[in-house]
Amino acid sequence: MKFSPIEFRSQAEAALRDDTLQAALKRARSGFVDKRAKAVAALPEFELLRAEASAIRADALNRLPTLLEEFEAGVIAAGGQVHWAIDAAEARKIVLDIARCHESCRIAKGKSMVAEEIGLNPALEDAGINVVETDLGEYIIQLAQEPPSHIVAPAIHKTREQVAALFARHHERAELLTELTGIPELVDEARRVLRETFLSADVGITGANFLVADSGSTVLVTNEGNGDLCSTLPKTHIVLAGIEKVVPSMTEVSTLLRVLARSATGQPLTTYTSVFTGPRRAGEDFGPEEFHVVLVDNGRAAMLGSEFRDMLRCIRCGACMNHCPVYGAIGGHAYGWVYPGPMGQVLTPWLLGPERAPDLAHACTMNGHCAQVCPVGIPLPDLIRAMRVREHESHVNHVAERWVFRQWAWWAKRPRLYGWALRKKARWLRRLARPGGALRKLPVWSGWFRSRDLPTPQGRTLRDLMREKLRGSQ
Amino acid sequence: MNGPLVALFGTCLVDMFRPSIGLSAIALLQRAGCRVAFPEAQTCCGQPMFNGGDLKHTRELAKRHIDLLAGYDYVVIPSGSCGGMIRVHYPQLFEVGDPWHAKALDLSRRSFELVSFLVDVMKLDRVDAEFPHRVTYHDSCSGLRELGIKAQPRKLLASVRGLQLVEMDQAETCCGFGGAFSLKFPDISTRLADDKLASARAAEPEAILGGDLGCLLHLAGRLSREGSDTRVYHVAEVLADAADIPPINGLPRNPPEPAKPKLD
Amino acid sequence: MGLPMNSRDRIFATLRAATAGPVAMTHTRPHLDDDLAALFETRALTTAATLDHIATAAGLPDALTSYLASIAQAEAGIAFAPAIVDLFPGARNLPIRPNGADPVAEVAVTGCVAAVAETGSVLLASSPDHPTTLNFLPETHVVIVRAEQIVAHLEDAWALIDPMPRALNLVTGPSRTADIEQTLQLGAHGPRRLHLILIADR
Known part of the structure; x- marks a missing residue:
């Protein structure tokens, strides 16, 4: 069986559908996590x-x-x-x-x-x-x-x-x-x-x-x-x-x-x-x-002189992957190379080059559990984020994402326009939703809507309500 | 009144989706003796760009908010992740020695997540609220691990009349939201939501509470899709005695027209 | 200038550009109860080792015989480390030969250089008098520990070693694996049983 970090997405999806693997992962999750917790408490x-x-x-x-x-x-x-x-x-x-x-x-x-x-x-x-x-x-x-x-x-x-x-x-x-x-x-x-x-x-x-x-x-x-x-x-x-x-x-x-x-x-x-x-x-x-x-x-000597230096503290205990919810859901093969889980999300793009593992650094919810348990205090979420920075700066990441950030920042620097946009979006979402219920579908975010509804905005935005209150109190 | 002057930083999601959380936060702060301001020029703290690796735009937004929030005794945020952004990550955005670094540190020291502010700074140990339901609490990761929020919401929830808190065994496990993660890896994200909800369900709650609207929209969206009648509320709404409005996941099946959110 | 750098030089050149100053440090040893012998025993037993007490070295042959009888290995061939074979007068010492050569011992009996209360471990140093093979090839490994050999922490055990032998084995319980379905199974490649005989007195 061949796995590759560039196929992370499809490997992860296959892993989610593999019942045997899921049973093994469930056992592993509770096994390693509980045993560590007991040992630490002792x-x-x-x-x-x-x-x-x-x-x-x-x-x-x-x-x-x-x-x-x-x-x-x-x-x-x-x-x-x-x-x-x-x-x-x-x-x-x-x-x-x-x-x-x-x-x-x-x-x-x-x-x-x-x-x-x-x-x-x-x-x-x-x-x-x-x-x-x-x-x-x-x-x-x-x-x-x-x-x-x-x-x-x-x-x-x-x-x-x-x-x-x-x-x-x-x-x-x-x-x-x-x-x-x-x-x-x-x-x-x-x-x-x-x-x-x-x-x-x-x-x-x-x-x-x-x-x-x-x-x-x-x-x-x-x-x-x-x-x-x-x-x-x-x-x-x-x-x-x-x-x-x-x-x-x-x-x-x-x-x-x-x-x-x-x-x-x-x-x-x-x-x-x-x-x-x-x-x-x-x-x-x-x-x-x-x-x-x-x-x-x-690649280690070069890593020492980089923003990923702390990764070299690693003593290969596996606690980061044992406590990673994403690893727990998809297992190690999905990561496609030797080092799975959070450590791999730093090491793999570093050792192979981000273009050969473009998704790895993004497959992280930034929940921070890995860093909390790392026995040598490696700030893994910070390093994973630094890998995203590297990808952003070398234009490895998706062009649409770059565009979204640029747009978002443009609006967020213009509070009046930003407030107007939030108001419009909230109204628009309410119009599309069923009464009292949630949105079931939108022309965007198909991934979200495949398995989740989107709760409907309450109505007025907070800033509009606050402006009104302020006016009322004057 | 001569209580501390507190700026509420509402967060984008609260602003657009659920202002009742912001209003609840203001009510709680006022009841705790704070003077509350809502700086109107606030927008996005920059967290999405930060976690996306776009430091240029993150710094631009951080600088705006560092200036905007300069004149207040405290800045309070009803979210662990936006709170963590301002308190933990803003100072990391600038080199030591850069004047912006000192300003970011100053803001960091004054910035708190709502519930931890009420308990740790304002020394609140009870609220005047009623919520006669069995609930379970989801510890959002940023609040828990970046800001050390664990005991504070439980302390205040214990004083809510009728509320029974039943802990789920996976309270500290990520729900799978992760901002852009939920869009980039929807299937993994949903799997984590299902694991979380399975753990929550074992506690047989009538409502799931949490301190971060991102996680709650994600969990509520999943519950809504499943047609579950477990309700989802932000902890501030319950603590402010304002959870008599439809929950975040809306009303299941043939719902009546919702009552207007209680705005005051 | 001139000569191309070899890999070693290139690695060092990159590393030297990234050196930094020392990091302030403390060194903590876990707090242990005062009764080290009792602690050693408790911790060794939690590693699935077994343990016997005897008063003096004179009791060793009987202790070994009764232990082997208790595990239905009364007839097993025994390899004694040269270092301790004299403590078993008249015993037949079989070799543990890695390659062929019958009969081959199924039980090894060795001494140790220290026992660590913190972890319930025994520290074994390779030498002509204590070949490493005895620690790993047999089904059953019996280690003789004198009470005065028990030290508190790992650091105390290392301090007894100078110079370093070819192999230093800190052994904590019998061999094990949990590689199949995370289910613990003793006797993966090394001994299935680790038996400690603790001598109270010289």
Whole structure:
């Protein structure tokens, strides 16, 4: 299934009509939101920690070059290698070159949003490299050949029946369709199949939640343990990370961990928080012999110097989408790219260019719930609005909309004319409405009237009533 | 009288669709001891252009209103979103150091949404009104998240005789209006309205109240299309004891000719 | 001048143009009850780990035997981390071999470098004496915790680590997933069971 941000409208409409998806979204909505609320309520310091987490991320961004140099030196000192990728193509090439060092390379991969962003899997597959996603959700959507629909729960849109059908087809055991009726059986089946993947992989690829400058470590959090198997068993471990992920030390990581899982899944901490520093040490029988960190820019450095700088604080918890009413109505695929929901409404137009995602920034009611729950205080509605400004100023937005604003402002600067126009409009609407009722249709705003009436104006405008009152009192 | 001099900023929607909200606001302010003025040159605060990304025209309208509203002790707005525009966003429109920034900040400090002004500034804790109905309250997002309006309307509603407030479980969830959003993405907007109304309906209210006419027109329009007899009123109308007029969604099925809105 | 800049230089050039001053900061640790051992136990149990108390290390073999019997794994092969194998005199230590080689252990028994009361977690550091595979490959992971290893906060645990090992694993309960219909299921890829044996005394 292919999705594209330019098809946002049609994808959103299809999503509204998809009953299976709607049932899954409803479950997700209450699940994530309630769990976060409980976790936050159980930690009295949460709002203070949230403010500190915001400051930690803002401060790290302010001195990103220094922290990255320190991180790089730390990785090298620990025996690892650091690669810098200015864009997606270079990042793909770096990973491919490392993978090609192994004969008939097999890759076990943990969930990485950067890997999705740079289109890593298709590039590896085109090069004949076998790459298997090992996060259960990612594995399911890899089998379904779909992109993730949520950054924390990639297969949130799938039902157990759909998963059973995928396993039966791809594990080439038709009987699975009848055997795998429960979620425990499905998880066990994936565990059994993917264990072989871990044991036979030459290269493990994971993302990183944080990079630690003072030790050259990468931090990865998972609940399943798949990231740890990817980073322990294969001969080579490749960590893919955006350049913005670095923080000074484990002290800052502690604060970020305290807000990350609570915001994402409502857990105080994910099951596995792992800190990787270089390849296997002398005397160790396990752990990778090669440790590579691929640091991906892909538009981030430029973002740092833009009005969207605060977006780089993001720690990818997914709380913004979990609390977004629009995401809750249409799900992640409608957004058409790696990052759905409010974060995607900033990142996608930035990373792909607004002309390739012209509707995203507008698919927001400005309700502000995302910013209220963001663990690092990203002012998402302001950034989404700033994206609209960018579109307006580069003439990406619709010509009719520009005309409406110009007209409206022209009238609004002329109060007498404005008052006259309101009076006329109110009268005109009353004439078209049924008595005492609402308007059912107008020659304009067909979208509104498809599903809603328009209440009828009461009659006189407020300014006319006030003028009369004033006259009466004189 | 020597109460504070308050300018009512009516908002475009109230001005054109439902002046009874503006009149209710004036009544409430006067009863709270304010001297109320209605600056006649007020028009649109610029919020539609602001949210549309047209900063040039937003700034033009902001400057007009910053000047227009300069001489008053307070500016009161019966809407969380227009209130948020003036109080929160006007200062963001100008660079720090620009004289307009200082003027916008000054206006921001004097500007309040109606119900929060009555409770937080005028220290009102009760009103003289009667509305013998079971109601539920929709927290409009801008009021809730930009201006922190949550307890204030509930405090005053608690003093309305006969009124029973039943909270819906999704009181703080967006209703899907979102200004231009409701026109650009009508199907998503309607889905959100339906989710909201389903949550409201579970509270079995006779009326849905809220503080922002935009949201209320959207919810009322949906209810009207469905033929529902749940009535929609602005909270100011109830608090001013002026909700004996047809609700925002009009009268369902074979309605009699509506009584004239109570104007005084 | 002259040489074309590589990607690293170009990235740094762009970043350097956008640096700014430091942000004022405080660092807060959540308030915890004074009884860290009790808190550790409470929080570990909420992560779906199980926990046993013993008085001294001498009780370890019996505690392990009775735990394995309680989960119907009395006959299971056991891999002991070299660091703690001496605490189980006479036990048969099977390897957890990732590739083939029977018999393979289904249970791993390891120590830890710290236990964190704040989160109910154990901190495991990789070394020749404690291979990381033991933490992730078995069905059941048994971790020995000495009471004096319990620290209050995450920061206290990190402070015990110097230098950084190849892998530092903070483990909080058994492996889990909610990737199918948001329904929590234990034992996704890592151990299905995490059992903690808390030794009160040296």
